[in-house]
Amino acid sequence: MDSGAQSTHSETGRAAYAAKTGLTAPVPAPDPDLAPIPVPGSVGQRPTTGTTRFAYEPWEVVTAGGPEVIDALPKKDAKMQVRAVAAEIAEFEGPVSLDRLVTLTVRSFGMNRCGAKKKQQIARQLRQLDLTVDADDVVWPSDIDPATWREFRPTGADHAGDRDITDISPVEIANAWRAVAARRPDAGREELQRAVLQVFGRKKLTRGITAHLALAEALL
Structure with missing residues (x-):
């Protein structure tokens, strides 16, 4: 995918948001705590020469209907x-885990949570979207090719709790890993893991997080 296609990622999501709500979603600003990493190909949501990166921007839930729609x-x-609704969320926030997409979709219909059976039912519907759902159950926007995407979106302090590490595509984590490793060529594996976590607003290496990082490491 060329840089022109990549640069439409944020714009596509904001256009979908505006069409749905009549509001204009904010343009993500660079996180001052995350300086650009000079690694070719490690670019952010708005590719330019160099490696300017823009912070992760979560979907702002807007009520699209009542629980009766889900029921x-x-x-x-x-x-x-x-x-x-799910397609709009995926275009705006993707790549996004199928599980998080289900959660955001449910909230858009006035429900804070639903049972496992209903989640599976919703997930089946989301798999019918004309969007890529990869082997890691990550849903990709229509303008991104997972095979060629080399971006990552650091998580700023304001949104550190908005998405779990397991909601982040291993592809996105691997892209960040390459950038971190290039900056710290002598770092050991655990040091790199912790540095990658910090990119995404996290610090603690739990068993589940370590397993998810391993999926990203396998892509390097």
Whole structure:
């Protein structure tokens, strides 16, 4: 994918957000605590020469309907409404884990949570979107090719709690890992793991996080 296609990523999401809500989503600003890393190909949401990076921007949940829409699944009208909302979220926030996409979709219909069976039902609907869902259950926006994407979105302090490490694509983590490793060529594995975590607003290496980082490491 060329840089022109990549540069439309944020704009596509903001356009979808504006069409849905009538509001303009904020343009992400560079995080002053995360200086650019001079590694070719390690660019942010708005590629330029060099490695300017822009912070991760979470989807702002906007109510699209009531819980009755979720309860009505798998009726056709309910399916179409759920898929439409999920597609907008994925275009704005993707790459995003299928699990997080389900959660954000449910919240858009006035529900803070739902049972495992209903989550599976919603996930089946989201897999019907005309979007790539990869082997790690990450949903990709239509303008990003997972095979060629080399960006990553650092998580600023304001959004450190918005997405778990396990909600971040291993591809995105691997992209950050390459940049960190280039800056710290003598660092050991655990030091690199902790540095990558810091890029995404985290510090603690738990068993689950270590396992997710291993998926990213395998892509290096």
